[in-house]
Amino acid sequence: MKTSKQSILRLFQYRDFLIRLKNINTVNVFSDNLAKDIGTTSIQVRKDFSLFRLSGNKKAGYKVSNLLKQLDELLGKNKKQKVVIVGAGNIGKALMQYDGFYKEGLEIAALFDYDRRKYNHKNNPPVLPIEDLFKFVSSNNVKIGIIAVPCKAAQQVLDLMISAGIKGAMNFAPIPLKSPKNFYINNINLRVELESVVYYTQM
Amino acid sequence: MKTSKQSILRLFQYRDFLIRLKNINTVNVFSDNLAKDIGTTSIQVRKDFSLFRLSGNKKAGYKVSNLLKQLDELLGKNKKQKVVIVGAGNIGKALMQYDGFYKEGLEIAALFDYDRRKYNHKNNPPVLPIEDLFKFVSSNNVKIGIIAVPCKAAQQVLDLMISAGIKGAMNFAPIPLKSPKNFYINNINLRVELESVVYYTQM
DNA sequence: ATACTTTTGTGATTTTTTTCACATAAAAAA
DNA sequence: TTTTTTATGTGAAAAAAATCACAAAAGTAT
Ligand SMILES: NC(=O)c1ccc[n+]([C@@H]2O[C@H](COP(=O)([O-])OP(=O)(O)OC[C@H]3O[C@@H](n4cnc5c(N)ncnc54)[C@H](O)[C@@H]3O)[C@@H](O)[C@H]2O)c1
Ligand SMILES: NC(=O)c1ccc[n+]([C@@H]2O[C@H](COP(=O)([O-])OP(=O)(O)OC[C@H]3O[C@@H](n4cnc5c(N)ncnc54)[C@H](O)[C@@H]3O)[C@@H](O)[C@H]2O)c1
Numbered sequence: 001m002k003t004s005k006q007s008i009l010r011l012f013q014y015r016d017f018l019i020r021l022k023n024i025n026t027v028n029v030f031s032d033n034l035a036k037d038i039g040t041t042s043i044q045v046r047k048d049f050s051l052f053r054l055s056g057n058k059k060a061g062y063k064v065s066n067l068l069k070q071l072d073e074l075l076g077k078n079k080k081q082k083v084v085i086v087g088a089g090n091i092g093k094a095l096m097q098y099d100g101f102y103k104e105g106l107e108i109a110a111l112f113d114y115d116r117r118k119y120n121h122k123n124n125p126p127v128l129p130i131e132d133l134f135k136f137v138s139s140n141n142v143k144i145g146i147i148a149v150p151c152k153a154a155q156q157v158l159d160l161m162i163s164a165g166i167k168g169a170m171n172f173a174p175i176p177l178k179s180p181k182n183f184y185i186n187n188i189n190l191r192v193e194l195e196s197v198v199y200y201t202q203m
Numbered sequence: 204m205k206t207s208k209q210s211i212l213r214l215f216q217y218r219d220f221l222i223r224l225k226n227i228n229t230v231n232v233f234s235d236n237l238a239k240d241i242g243t244t245s246i247q248v249r250k251d252f253s254l255f256r257l258s259g260n261k262k263a264g265y266k267v268s269n270l271l272k273q274l275d276e277l278l279g280k281n282k283k284q285k286v287v288i289v290g291a292g293n294i295g296k297a298l299m300q301y302d303g304f305y306k307e308g309l310e311i312a313a314l315f316d317y318d319r320r321k322y323n324h325k326n327n328p329p330v331l332p333i334e335d336l337f338k339f340v341s342s343n344n345v346k347i348g349i350i351a352v353p354c355k356a357a358q359q360v361l362d363l364m365i366s367a368g369i370k371g372a373m374n375f376a377p378i379p380l381k382s383p384k385n386f387y388i389n390n391i392n393l394r395v396e397l398e399s400v401v402y403y404t405q406m
Numbered sequence: 407a408t409a410c411t412t413t414t415g416t417g418a419t420t421t422t423t424t425t426c427a428c429a430t431a432a433a434a435a436a
Numbered sequence: 437t438t439t440t441t442t443a444t445g446t447g448a449a450a451a452a453a454a455t456c457a458c459a460a461a462a463g464t465a466t
Contacts, residue, residue, distance in 0.1 A: 004423065008402060012395045016377065030443070037379050042443090043425060050445055058431040059443045075398070076405045083397070090297035097293050100377065100394050106401070143404055146397070168404030170397050174219065174303065176240050184403040186396055191303050192215045193389055194286070194349070194373050195278070198309070199211060200387040201346055201371035202279045207453065233413070245413090246455060253415055261414045261461040 007048045011071060013038040014045070018068045030061040082109040082140055084166075086157045087148035088118040088127045091172050095146060096125060106144075110136055114153075130160075137164035147171040158185075210251045214274060216241040217248070221271045233264035283308045285343055287369075289360045290351035291316040291330045294375050298349060299328060309347075313339055317356075333363075340367035350374040361388075 017037040021029055031042040031049075049055065054070050056062035072078055083101070085092045088111045095101070096108055111127045113119070120127040128136065136142070145166045149157050154173035161169060168184035171177060174192070179185050220240040224232055234245040234252075252258065257273050259265035275281055286304070288295045291314045298304070299311055314330045316322070323330040331339065339345070348364045350357055350372055357376035364372060371387035374380060377395070382388050 006423065009395065009399060012398050012402075013392075016395070032443090039379055041425080044423095046443095046445060047424075056444060058445085059433050059441085061443070075402055077398075081401050090300050094293035094297045095393070098393075101397065104394060104398065106394070106397060144397070144401055168400040170393075170400050176242055184400060186400045188393070188396060189216070190298070190301075190373075190391070191307060191309070192212065192219070193391060194304065194309060194347070195215050195280075195307065196212060197371040197373050197387060197389045198284050198347055199215075199278055209453065235413085244455075247453095249413090249415060250454075259414060262412055262463050264413070 007051055010048055011075060015071045018064055021064050022068060026064055028061050029064050077105060080105045080107055081144055082107050082142045083144045083146060084109055084137060084142050085111045085146040085148055088113040089148060092148035109140060109142060133160060134164045137166060143167045145169040147173055151175040210254055213241060213251055214278060218274045221267055224267050225271060229267055231264050232267050280308060283310055284347055285310050285312040285345045286347045286349060287312055287340060287345050288314045288349040288351055291321040295351035312343055312345060336363060337367045340369060346370045348372040350376055354378040
């Protein structure tokens with residue numbers, strides 16, 4: 001494929017590093033620096049760039065700000081994105097309080113829960129009743145959702161998101177969810193990630 | 204490769220489904236059921252099993268309890284694992300309160316922080332001073348760690364873990380960490396995961 | 407008992423991803 | 437200026453992963 005899934009993930013990582021470089025006023029960077037940072041090879045870096053027609057200068061590497069601009073364009077980082085979280089529990093609240101999203105144009109617009117004890121209309125972002133999700137999502141044109149509810153509620157929450165017009169979701173519930181083909185879902189299974197650490201540690 | 208990385212991750216997912224099946228007293232399962240559940244094909248399932256010499260019965264599929272037993276063995280799920288978390292902040296506390304780990308033999312033995320306001324010796328698991336990590340890890344024979352501290356502290360925390368005898372870690376800090384080759388590190392970058400949802404949603 | 411159907415198991419094939427090999431350009435040195 | 441050194445860029449090759457194609461077994465129907 002021209003645009004491989006793996007490459008895209010790496011492009012986001014290169015971008016991260018470039019932002020750090022920019023913050024310390026670094027002007028130039030080599031494929032080798034990028035490779036070291038994300039833990040791959042310079043060949044892989046250049047191949048990724050080649051795939052997306054990102055080019056630098058022979059012998060002189062890449063201009064940080066220029067490359068960053070091109071990556072922003074490519075990865076759609078020029079427009080801000082509103083995100084809603086359903087489930088104001090442990091994970092939902094942790095994500096809500098994380099400032100790293102906002103910095104990257106990801107605005108947690110609101111959380112939703114069905115437990116009235118979690119409601120907090122004055123908080124920023126507010127924690128609202130799940131009944132308000134449909135209206136909120138459609139009137140605020142939200143396209144991205146995060147599912148942070150227990151397994152048994154996950155499918156119904158996803159269905160609600162889809163009906164409200166959300167187009168993609170990150171799901172923390174460790175259960176497979178059904179969604180239409182034009183909906184993108186990214187399942188995060190932290191337990192399996194930890195279990196795999198145990199596995200590879202024992203090898 | 205005989206034991207592919209992708210296959211291993213899927214084996215953990217198959218195992219999850221099998222546990223759910225066992226809980227509802229299902230005796231038999233077909234490769235197709237397993238495939239549907241984790242979102243792959245039956246061919247992939249059988250190929251994964253073939254790779255690890257897991258076999259079933261023609262026409263009759265697999266015995267849930269038998270397959271589960273073999274997977275437990277293969278994935279090293281027969282012995283419990285102690286895990287320590289460094290950083291008792293948003294992520295650290297969310298993981299601490301998650302009961303899904305303990306159920307799968309992953310015991311959060313303790314959390315560590317450098318902020319004395321976080322300490323809680325009486326909690327289960329306790330939140331202890333970072334200075335106690337070395338002793339705790341070596342005397343409790345802990346092999347797995349979770350890094351849930353800010354970026355700027357992540358490398359020093361990892362170094363401390365390694366010196367204390369930890370062999371593998373799950374890292375939430377979105378920064379590359381240096382570790383020896385015999386140390387396994389699984390980097391979880393939730394922002395990139397969310398950004399990729401945005402990317403694919405816009406395609 | 408025989409034919410039919412369904413499902414596993416795996417070698418062969420295809421696709422995807424990574425790595426190699428080297429041409430090419432530009433800066434630095436001679 | 438000419439040579440040398442050091443990067444990039446990309447087709448070709450290799451490796452890894454997924455899919456195909458079909459044989460073989462075992463259950464069900466006739
Ligand atoms: N906490 C962790 O570290 C962790 C780790 C791995 C996976 N997960 C998964 O992430 C998900 C959330 O975990 P958590 O620890 O935050 O759970 P939690 O119990 O702390 O929070 C869940 C929240 O969802 C709300 N909720 C339940 N049903 C709802 C519904 N139908 N509509 C709206 N809100 C509803 C609850 O009121 C609660 O506030 C779970 O599926 C869990 O398996 C969590
Ligand atoms: N919260 C999220 O949703 C989220 C999302 C993506 C990534 N992350 C990453 O996960 C990590 C933790 O995030 P968080 O939101 O839990 O942060 P946090 O600030 O809530 O918690 C960090 C904790 O680490 C402790 N700490 C700091 N330096 C330490 C040190 N040297 N030794 C021991 N303890 C130390 C602090 O006292 C604090 O309790 C960060 O690297 C963050 O970038 C978090």
